[in-house]
Amino acid sequence: MTEQGKSSNVVWHHATVTRKRREQMNKHRGAVFWFTGLSGAGKSTLAHDVEEKLYQLGHRTYVLDGDNVRHGLCADLAFSDQDRKENIRRIGQMARLYVEAGIIVLTAFISPFRSDRDNVRKICGHDFHEIYCICSLEVCESRDVKGLYKRARAGEIPDFTGISSPYEEPEAPELEIDTESHLDECSKRVFEYIAASVELR
Numbered sequence: 573m574t575e576q577g578k579s580s581n582v583v584w585h586h587a588t589v590t591r592k593r594r595e596q597m598n599k600h601r602g603a604v605f606w607f608t609g610l611s612g613a614g615k616s617t618l619a620h621d622v623e624e625k626l627y628q629l630g631h632r633t634y635v636l637d638g639d640n641v642r643h644g645l646c647a648d649l650a651f652s653d654q655d656r657k658e659n660i661r662r663i664g665q666m667a668r669l670y671v672e673a674g675i676i677v678l679t680a681f682i683s684p685f686r687s688d689r690d691n692v693r694k695i696c697g698h699d700f701h702e703i704y705c706i707c708s709l710e711v712c713e714s715r716d717v718k719g720l721y722k723r724a725r726a727g728e729i730p731d732f733t734g735i736s737s738p739y740e741e742p743e744a745p746e747l748e749i750d751t752e753s754h755l756d757e758c759s760k761r762v763f764e765y766i767a768a769s770v771e772l773r
């Protein structure tokens with residue numbers, strides 16, 4: 573589960589406040605729920621909607637969302653294949669630390685490449701749950717929440733997923749959600765899946 577870094581003389585410090593103790597206090601397990609899908613498929617909307625439900629019930633959650641991460645932690649990265657790969661690797665490592673803190677992490681990244689998502693699966697092991705937000709390009713484009721499709725079609729945005737950059741569908745996601753249907757239904761399904769996975773008490 574660990575990656576070999578450039579420095580060989582760093583040693584993991586074991587906390588006395590362990591993940592297990594944190595999870596006992598939180599009354600649920602920590603885990604990563606990785607939403608993937610095209611821009612406009614509904615990853616952010618769903619992740620925040622489910623987080624709101626969990627929060628109102630008193631659970632410990634955090635949403636890692638694409639744009640927010642790119643403002644800071646990954647501000648040095650663009651959208652080339654190599655940069656997307658590094659972006660997802662950093663997020664995967666960060667998500668793993670959150671899980672160690674006993675948090676229910678929901679992530680909302682297009683994460684178009686299968687190998688990158690599989691890499692996060694390796695980093696997070698059994699704590700990783702891939703949720704595929706299935707929404708056709710046509711519907712995403714008609715939503716065009718941020719006006720990005722219009723700009724991409726006009727050739728103003730290079731490497732735009734679904735238009736000038738590929739999206740590789742998950743082969744065996746833990747959960748598939750049809751995000752062309754009603755948000756409430758989608759949200760309920762995701763909530764139930766998370767509740768069972770983290771053993772909410």
Ligand SMILES: Nc1ncnc2c1ncn2[C@@H]1O[C@H](COP(=O)(O)OP(=O)(O)O)[C@@H](O)[C@H]1O
Binds near residue numbers: 618750752755
């Ligand atoms: N079932 C659904 N799940 C999520 N979003 C939906 C759904 N139906 C309609 N929408 C709408 O689709 C848009 C999705 O945008 P957003 O969540 O920003 O997508 P993404 O984060 O995947 O780029 C929002 O305007 C949302 O209200």
Ligand SMILES: [Mg+2]
Binds near residue numbers: 615
């Ligand atoms: Mg989003």
